[in-house]
Amino acid sequence: MNPAKIHQLFTRLRATQPTPTTELFYRSPFELLIAVMLSAQATDKKVNEATARLFSLANTPRTLLELGEAELKEHIKIIGLYNAKAANILKTCALLLERHGGEVPRDQAALEALPGVGRKTANVIRNTAFGEPTIAVDTHIFRVANRTGLALGKSVREVEDGLMANTPTEFKMGAHHWLILHGRYVCTARKPRCADCLIRDLCEYSAKNEVADVRS
Known part of the structure; x- marks a missing residue:
């Protein structure tokens, strides 16, 4: 996708939501760090x-440690992989206090050195909590970037690097x-809503017209 199209793509997306933020509370x-750690393979x-x-009971590293693993698991057991996540959260709390x-x-x-925190999570924290111009790539962004032609890549890091290079400051x-x-809501994995897409004319997805015709 050429620079003019990219600029127009983001201009349109920005017009729909001028001050975007995460759907996590x-x-x-x-609190954002813990929420993002819990969000892997789970819905917001x-x-x-x-x-x-x-968070009504414990929302600091010390109070979460005091809560203990058993009670922490009780509060997050509705989330997938909660046993491993609970262990990582408590280890992270200890390191935050120690270091x-x-x-x-x-x-x-420093963020990536915390248990259960990878590059994607670190980028989310830096962007959302601290106002750094980072771009975290999850499965949705990986798909959108490749499908539209915004940033092509076979790996998450390739797509991240492409987005950082191609996205205007x-x-x-x-x-x-x-x-x-x-x-999440338009360019979905199985049934993309091409007929309702506000960037359809800019998108380089080869099947967009076929999908739109089927849904119209």
């Missing part, structure tokens, strides 16, 4: 349901949120 960088709706109860005074670090390497803060929402 949070009130602090730490389920995570929000679990954290509403959890960072209980605060969530802004540094990419003015759109980088919101790009992650616009693309994930577009992938």
